[in-house]
Amino acid sequence: MTHPLKLKQITLIGVGLIGGSFVLDLKRLGLVEKVVGVDLDADNLARALERRVIDAAFEQVCSESIHGADLVLIATPVATLPAICRTLAPLLAPHTLVSDVGSTKQSALAAFAEYLPQHLPHCIAAHPIAGSDRHGALAAQFGLYQHKKLIVCPHERQDSDGLKTLEALWQAVGAQTYRMSAAEHDAVFAAVSHMPHMIAYAYVHQIADHPDGQTYLDFAASGFRDFTRIASSHPAIWTDICLANKTSLLDLLAGQQQQLAYLQALLQSGDADALYHYFEEAQHTRDDWQARQ
Numbered sequence: 312m313t314h315p316l317k318l319k320q321i322t323l324i325g326v327g328l329i330g331g332s333f334v335l336d337l338k339r340l341g342l343v344e345k346v347v348g349v350d351l352d353a354d355n356l357a358r359a360l361e362r363r364v365i366d367a368a369f370e371q372v373c374s375e376s377i378h379g380a381d382l383v384l385i386a387t388p389v390a391t392l393p394a395i396c397r398t399l400a401p402l403l404a405p406h407t408l409v410s411d412v413g414s415t416k417q418s419a420l421a422a423f424a425e426y427l428p429q430h431l432p433h434c435i436a437a438h439p440i441a442g443s444d445r446h447g448a449l450a451a452q453f454g455l456y457q458h459k460k461l462i463v464c465p466h467e468r469q470d471s472d473g474l475k476t477l478e479a480l481w482q483a484v485g486a487q488t489y490r491m492s493a494a495e496h497d498a499v500f501a502a503v504s505h506m507p508h509m510i511a512y513a514y515v516h517q518i519a520d521h522p523d524g525q526t527y528l529d530f531a532a533s534g535f536r537d538f539t540r541i542a543s544s545h546p547a548i549w550t551d552i553c554l555a556n557k558t559s560l561l562d563l564l565a566g567q568q569q570q571l572a573y574l575q576a577l578l579q580s581g582d583a584d585a586l587y588h589y590f591e592e593a594q595h596t597r598d599d600w601q602a603r604q
């Protein structure tokens with residue numbers, strides 16, 4: 312008997328770390344027969360074919376690359392979604408599921424609603440909470456989603472069968488699935504993902520912009536490495552994310568400025584007790600979080 316989840320074809324638009332890792336696991340599990348890759352970067356497509364992340368390659372979305380797809384998965388920087396959806400609109404078969412993996416979800420739902428209105432019930436906004444600072448098809452890896460979270464943001468016109476199929480595919484590659492509204496999603500991930508990236512980039516700038524910055528960097532150790540690791544993330548991905556989640560990030564930047572002003576005041580006044588208390592509270596919050604992981 313064929314597996315109820317088994318797909319004949321996935322067309323993956325954006326053959327990078329996130330989409331590539333998903334299809335690698337689905338292939339290994341025998342849950343997809345063929346993966347068609349679409350990517351603007353021809354070298355990246357060649358590497359993806361060599362590594363068998365994909366079985367066929369196209370440099371653009373066209374009828375040939377979309378034909379036969381049970382699922383079209385968009386795994387490109389979030390600002391590319393509107394143009395990709397507009398191109399997809401005339402090419403989709405009625406049963407084809409369309410989903411994404413982008414880090415912002417209000418922007419994904421807006422693109423689906425504007426450019427795929429006829430197809431909206433079969434469009435699913437999703438976000439795997441896994442990844443790294445690496446990118447491209449060579450970064451795609453087996454097992455990336457094992458014991459990781461996958462958020463879906465259902466919308467009012469969502470077809471529940473398609474939603475369940477997509478959730479089951481992510482569960483098959485090891486993810487725990489959660490549902491939340493796109494607005495809640497964007498607020499949560501602004502706080503725990505997008506803002507930390509901005510702070511890491513800003514702190515690396517502060518050092519690099521200092522006249523003695525290169526000497527400072529020569530002596531940087533594991534604390535600096537851990538704190539700034541995510542500043543090595545791909546600028547194209549993070550420019551799009553930060554602009555798409557601008558409202559939440561502007562609030563968080565204002566809040567962070569208040570925290571820094573408070574620290575500045577404590578140092579200026581030499582208030583050791585208050586400084587200790589401030590550090591201790593943060594230590595407890597982080598230790599409790601770590602213990603729950």
Ligand SMILES: NC(=O)C1=CN([C@@H]2O[C@H](COP(=O)(O)OP(=O)(O)OC[C@H]3O[C@@H](n4cnc5c(N)ncnc54)[C@H](O)[C@@H]3O)[C@@H](O)[C@H]2O)C=CC1
Nearest residue numbers: 325327328329350351352386387389413414442443446447
């Ligand atoms: N990097 C991470 O840790 C995570 C990223 N995400 C989201 O996943 C998506 C993909 O990110 P990654 O896989 O990390 O990036 P990546 O850079 O590894 O892969 C993206 C691929 O899309 C291609 N591409 C860009 N524009 C395109 C277009 N218009 N048409 C076709 N191909 C195009 C690029 O050439 C690249 O190969 C982003 O939306 C990001 O927000 C989600 C979770 C974690």
Ligand SMILES: O=C(O)C(=O)Cc1ccc(O)cc1
Nearest residue numbers: 414439440441442443444504
């Ligand atoms: O590299 C890290 O630690 C991450 O935070 C990975 C990550 C990056 C972007 C996302 O939307 C989700 C997860």
